[in-house]
Amino acid sequence: MDKLIITCAITGAEVTKENNPAVPYTVEEMVNASYEAYLAGASIIHLHARYDDGTPTQDKDRYDIIYRAIKEKCPDIIIQVSTGGAVGMSREERSDVLSIQPEMATLDCGTLNFGGDEVFVNTENDIIFFANKMNQLNVKYEMECFEKGHIDMTLRLIKKDVIKAPYHYSFVLGVVGGMTGEERDFIFLKDSLPSNSTYSVAGVGKFEFSLAELAIIHGGHVRVGLEDNIYIEKGVLANSNSELVNKVCSLAKKHNREIASPLEARKILGMEVK
Ligand code: KMH
Ligand code: ZN
Numbered sequence: 222m223d224k225l226i227i228t229c230a231i232t233g234a235e236v237t238k239e240n241n242p243a244v245p246y247t248v249e250e251m252v253n254a255s256y257e258a259y260l261a262g263a264s265i266i267h268l269h270a271r272y273d274d275g276t277p278t279q280d281k282d283r284y285d286i287i288y289r290a291i292k293e294k295c296p297d298i299i300i301q302v303s304t305g306g307a308v309g310m311s312r313e314e315r316s317d318v319l320s321i322q323p324e325m326a327t328l329d330c331g332t333l334n335f336g337g338d339e340v341f342v343n344t345e346n347d348i349i350f351f352a353n354k355m356n357q358l359n360v361k362y363e364m365e366c367f368e369k370g371h372i373d374m375t376l377r378l379i380k381k382d383v384i385k386a387p388y389h390y391s392f393v394l395g396v397v398g399g400m401t402g403e404e405r406d407f408i409f410l411k412d413s414l415p416s417n418s419t420y421s422v423a424g425v426g427k428f429e430f431s432l433a434e435l436a437i438i439h440g441g442h443v444r445v446g447l448e449d450n451i452y453i454e455k456g457v458l459a460n461s462n463s464e465l466v467n468k469v470c471s472l473a474k475k476h477n478r479e480i481a482s483p484l485e486a487r488k489i490l491g492m493e494v495k
Contacts, residue, residue, distance in 0.1 A: 233448025334398025395425035402428030
């Protein structure tokens, strides 16, 4: 079994300091959160840019500042920028970040309800738009799937040669309006992937650690972080992103799964080794 790649989703676009004061907003807070997560065992940082007051942005200049600052502190880490941004942003706005030519980015593979009146829109043409851009810029994509229909969309776009191998997926489960993160959901999704795919799981809220453990056992990879879940255990706020990463490392140890370094992660994912 490959070593375990841990991604830390340090901030997201929706969670706030009111939810958990450890959510990073400023460049300095993002650098510190990334560095601590890296020291704890994360090899990928899933990054959303924000302004100092917490407002999410896809502005390339803001991303550039944060991206460089994290790389200065953790030179070998993989930074995966978000092209999902925040609900309501247009695809042009969301794609601005790609002009900094990040090493890796998310590719959201379908539309879903996001609770209340919110809809996270990813039409087929949106997905093609983002995939084409990332292919041109040689950006490695992680295909975020919030339910099974999103995997089916990737299969369609693989046939059309829009989505290129090697395929790397992320199951983001437990979003209000998306698929839940029960064991049966995980098995169904994992068994629906094209052969030779790699995948990571991101359990939202209460699903974070149960899904992480399933992925550890079955040879998948894991994403944790305050973007997805603000608790270290039921009713207890996490003190930091790194505390969540540490908990995954303990689960990995329990199941004798070694943790991948950033270099090893690049090799596992078929990325150019930098
Ligand atoms: N903030 C969500 C609307 C991604 O990073 O690509 C979208 C999201 C997915 O977080
Ligand atoms: Zn995200």
